[in-house]
Amino acid sequence: MQEPFDIAIGATNYAVFPEGNDTYVIFKEGKEYLHIQKDTDLQWIKLDMATGTPLFETDEETNQIGGAILAYVPQEEEEDNDFFEVD
Template sequence: MPKAQIGWVLFDKNYIMQEPFDITIGDTDYAIFPEGNDTYVVFKDGKEYAQIQKDTESTWLKLDPETALPLFEENEEINAIGKEIMAYVPEVEEDDEEAEEEE
């Protein structure tokens, strides 16, 4: 069975999904919930804000809340959120460090 990276949850042998995490841009906090296939649900100030999808390395698309189809309009906030998602590195928990040292 393949080993999962820290911060990832193994659902079966072939599918690994990242755990939710938080980012901050300026004074705004966002909770990020990965859905797979470069798609994320974003909560802003504790409320569901948007579903976004990676388009290119620097361009992210907001998905229509009713149809889940991409909205092809430039959105600086969505691109900034996407940039932070790509830069996010999961924190290593002490229990995970101890387990790795024992191996």
């Protein structure tokens, strides 16, 4: 499973926690903020925080967050290039 990561939209920072099955928990300002699920590349569905059921209302912020999730490219961990010589 993908590791959590941060995204920024304008001046707002979000922490994204992948849950699997194209579902994500979003934190804003250190607090749990949204649960979202990918519908299409351009359309994301907000999920009810208590029940997890889809809320089929168009939400531009949710779609922007989803677009940023799709655009996110994980940084590759730096490889340890130290070589040890053995005599």
